[in-house]
Amino acid sequence: MSGTSLHRFEALAEEDAISAPLARLYAAALRSAADPAWEVGVAIDLEALPHGTSRAPLLHERAIGIESARLAFLLEELARVVAAQSIEGGQELWDAVTGGRLDAVALLAASIAHREIEFERLAVQASVPASLLTVVGQALALPVLGACWRRARDLVRQLEWRDGYCPVCGAWPALAELRGLERSRWLRCGRCASEWSYPHQKCPFCGNADHRTLRYLAEEGKQDTQRVEVCEACRGYLKTFSTITAWSLGDLLLQDLTTVELDLVALDREYRRPGPLGFRMDTRVVPRDREA
Numbered sequence: 474m475s476g477t478s479l480h481r482f483e484a485l486a487e488e489d490a491i492s493a494p495l496a497r498l499y500a501a502a503l504r505s506a507a508d509p510a511w512e513v514g515v516a517i518d519l520e521a522l523p524h525g526t527s528r529a530p531l532l533h534e535r536a537i538g539i540e541s542a543r544l545a546f547l548l549e550e551l552a553r554v555v556a557a558q559s560i561e562g563g564q565e566l567w568d569a570v571t572g573g574r575l576d577a578v579a580l581l582a583a584s585i586a587h588r589e590i591e592f593e594r595l596a597v598q599a600s601v602p603a604s605l606l607t608v609v610g611q612a613l614a615l616p617v618l619g620a621c622w623r624r625a626r627d628l629v630r631q632l633e634w635r636d637g638y639c640p641v642c643g644a645w646p647a648l649a650e651l652r653g654l655e656r657s658r659w660l661r662c663g664r665c666a667s668e669w670s671y672p673h674q675k676c677p678f679c680g681n682a683d684h685r686t687l688r689y690l691a692e693e694g695k696q697d698t699q700r701v702e703v704c705e706a707c708r709g710y711l712k713t714f715s716t717i718t719a720w721s722l723g724d725l726l727l728q729d730l731t732t733v734e735l736d737l738v739a740l741d742r743e744y745r746r747p748g749p750l751g752f753r754m755d756t757r758v759v760p761r762d763r764e765a
């Protein structure tokens with residue numbers, strides 16, 4: 474991640490008390506993600522690629538090998554960030570992590586598949602609210618999924634991906650970019666930072682392509698730079714921004730976090746973001762030691 478977006482995350486944490494906990498958590502995860510050691514700390518076997526018509530994201534039914542000490546170190550760092558702020562359950566999280574009652578590999582696996590029942594189980598074991606574990610788990614997964622995306626990038630280009638969810642990790646897009654002078658539409662994943670091109674005038678959530686039921690909400694005069702695209706068929710919404718080039722993961726998380734006013738406009742009109750995943754992921758996480 475660029476130094477500029479890290480700096481902007483820190484500035485946001487200072488300025489905005491509501492976004493501060495999440496901004497600090499993301500900043501810690503992204504600082505870690507910038508460490509090139511993740512490239513060797515994460516292993517995925519991308520042999521036996523799905524054929525062209527498969528609708529399964531690349532990480533589905535695959536194992537991610539993870540350097541467990543590196544992951545445990547990141548979880549401890551995230552717990553330290555949470556405990557330093559007045560967040561409900563923050564101290565309990567720190568106690569669970571340092572007391573060995575929260576397994577980083579199990580939390581990562583629950584996050585990648587977004588398995589609520591697994592978050593609940595880990596929450597009971599660690600005596601930490603499941604909602605807090607969900608957020609920390611998302612941050613924990615960022616460097617890992619980011620490394621998976623970098624590994625899979627060239628393969629994704631060959632896939633001719635046509636679905637609305639992420640071709641790598643199965644998440645619904647965090648936002649859309651209208652990129653460059655030609656304003657081509659790119660969906661962006663807020664978990665692994667992947668990008669995939671997607672037709673204009675088509676809802677990524679339900680595939681609706683009837684222009685009579687697709688429209689956008691925008692502030693007068695700003696519709697070309699930022700708007701919320703909505704679908705009357707499924708009531709889903711997607712924040713959409715014009716960009717010059719592709720945003721980094723840090724930039725797109727920051728953009729999402731600093732445009733809450735657009736979410737409010739959509740929520741006010743009873744549009745919603747669907748749950749985190751568009752595909753039911755089955756991905757195993759296998760711990761491995763540095764020596765292995």
Ligand SMILES: [Zn+2]
Nearest residue numbers: 639642662665
């Ligand atoms: Zn993804």
Ligand SMILES: [Zn+2]
Nearest residue numbers: 676679704707
């Ligand atoms: Zn829709």
